[in-house]
Amino acid sequence: MSTPDELADEVADVRSLNALAEAWRTAPDGSRRFVPNFDPRSGGTSSRVLVLMQSPGPQTIAAAHTAICSEDNPGPTAAAFRAARIESGLARNDYLRWNLIPWEILGRVRPVDIDEGRHALETLLKVLPVLDAIVTYGTAALDGVMRHLTLDEHPRLVPVIAAPHPSPANGRHRAEQQRRSVRALRLAALTHRL
Secondary structure (H helix, E strand, C coil): CCCHHHHHHHHHHHHHHHHHHHHHCECCCCCECCCCEECCCCCHHHCCEEEEECCCCHHHHHCHHHCEECCCCCCHHHHHHHHHHHHHCCCHHHEEEEECCCCCCCCCCCHHHHHHHHHHHHHHHHCCCCCCEEEEECHHHHHHHHHHHHHCCCCCCCCEEEECCCCCCCCCCHHHHHHHHHHHHHHHHHHHHC
8 A cells, every 4th residue: 555655656657647648538529538547556657668458448448537547457357467467576666557549449449540549659658758668468559569660750669578468358378378478577677677
């Protein structure tokens, strides 16, 4: 449990990130869309590792206005990620968990969603000054990061480590999936020591 002073620091570290989330809540057409807030227990803007999933999941969406993108969220995806993160040794305050596409996606992910997510990622990377690595979970997150690196004029180069998405829907080879998740996070944790 955090002390009041630690919580104040945690909240201050995500204040600018939550301002980004608020900006993303308005779609280009002026409509509002669901975007959770950032986890105040994460590394915030001081994060060395960015963990990217695809988009907010059903449990996060169900939390509505109180939603945050966190390993503490209910549901099997968050639980699987949290177990892998703990086993990997990656400290909670060393990473930031987020989604390539920050808003809720209805239906299948389309190329336009990944492209919009790529632009959101570019904005997010600008406020993470000490970032050493990105860990992507799933093909949409990996595709978005690779599109950022190969299409943006001046991309920020950091190591990218891909792991399978920890969703129970991705159930084949569960033991391998967990092992790859742990190793990806462990490798990311080591990058700032190299």
